[in-house]
Amino acid sequence: MxxxxxxxxxxxxxxxxxxWHSGFRDALATAGGRHGVERDWAMLANELRRRSLKAMLNQGRDGPPQHNIDDAHRFSLDAILKEEGLEVFDTADRQAIAYDAPHGFTxxxxxxxxxxxxxxxxxxxxxxxxxxxxxxxxxxxxxxxxxxxxxxxxxxxxxxxxxxxxxxxxxxxxxxxxxxxxxxxxxxxxxxxxxxxxxxxxxxxxxxxxxxxxxxxxxxxxxxxxxxxxxxxxxxxxx
The missing domain is CATH 3.40.50.1000 (HAD superfamily/HAD-like)
Structure with a gap:
């Protein structure tokens, strides 16, 4: 056609x-380095993306959207850090990963x-x-x-x-x-x-x-x- x-x-x-993968991975690795912890940061970056994407698609079907992508990045990150035993990541770390990193994606x-x-x-x-x-x-x-x-x-x-x-x-x-x-x-x-x-x-x-x-x-x-x-x-x- x-x-x-x-x-x-x-x-x-x-x-x-x-x-997004490199941005999230590098931000997670930087936070981990601050606290002397190691994880598979690439895997966690992908998990953060999967959860955030799932939280966004088809919003508005059953009522007004309840959050935007910045919110989804933050609550998805908070859940992952809790599951991974990474509560040592503080408010500044979480801001850097969930907000600063995606707003600076290359x-x-x-x-x-x-x-x-x-x-x-x-x-x-x-x-x-x-x-x-x-x-x-x-x-x-x-x-x-x-x-x-x-x-x-x-x-x-x-x-x-x-x-x-x-x-x-x-x-x-x-x-x-x-x-x-x-x-x-x-x-x-x-x-x-x-x-x-x-x-x-x-x-x-x-x-x-x-x-x-x-x-x-x-x-x-x-x-x-x-x-x-x-x-x-x-x-x-x-x-």
Whole structure:
């Protein structure tokens, strides 16, 4: 199918754009070093991400959302530290891990130089479960210029609910078919496709760390409108 009618690229941001694994892992390791304790920090970083993500998806289905991602990072971290016997981590440690680290996540290196090229032809928006402030802070830290930030925090409903995708398109004043959802997560792309979006999978094989199995290794052309290994290839596919 032709991609000529696409007017906006809506980017999942946590994982697809931001390297959350390294940020959480390093913050946990720094706190551990302060207190002379050792753990598998990479494993705990991934557990923190899993719990936080689970706490966010589909909020708004059964009532107004009760927390944003910053809250989820903190209560997920507190639970993990208790389970791991790491109550020695103090308030400053917890702030550094659950708030400062994600608000300073770095981008995957192929995205910042590609973003201006994508913006030449399309509206480029962060469409995310992350908080407005987290996206603002990481954009400033990484020199990103989004045309728009569409946070589910302001929608009252979160991905993977169809209403979240409908509202993102509504605020862009576009039909969903004019929006290309760009993500490394099949669950996000599948929900966007069901809501009428076009879809692009950009693989991020080390999202869960360098030792993790590549995400969605079996995704092939035909599963989505575009399947590529990096952002320059996405730009080429849209040229």
């Amino acid at each position: 032709s991609l000529s009618k696409i007017r906006a690229l809506t980017f999942d941001t946590g994982g697809t754009i931001l390297d 981008c995957w290196p192929d995205f910042p130089p590609t973003l201006p090229k994508l913006r030449e032809r399309h509206i480029v928006a962060s469409f995310t479960i992350l908080s407005y402030r987290l996206i603002i802070d990481t954009a400033r830290a990484n020199g990103l210029s989004w045309d728009a930030v569409l946070s589910c925090e302001g929608f009252g409903v979160y991905k993977l609910l169809p209403a979240a995708y409908a509202r993102a398109a509504h605020f862009l004043q576009l039909d969903p078919s004019e929006c290309l959802m760009v993500a490394c997560h099949r669950f996000d792309l599948d929900a966007a496709r069901d809501a009428g979006y076009r879809t692009a999978l950009v693989r991020r094989p080390t999202e869960w760390g360098p030792e993790a199995e590549a995400n969605d290794p079996k995704a092939v052309e035909g599963d989505y409108d575009i399947v590529v290994d990096d952002f320059p290839a996405l730009n080429d596919a849209l040229s």
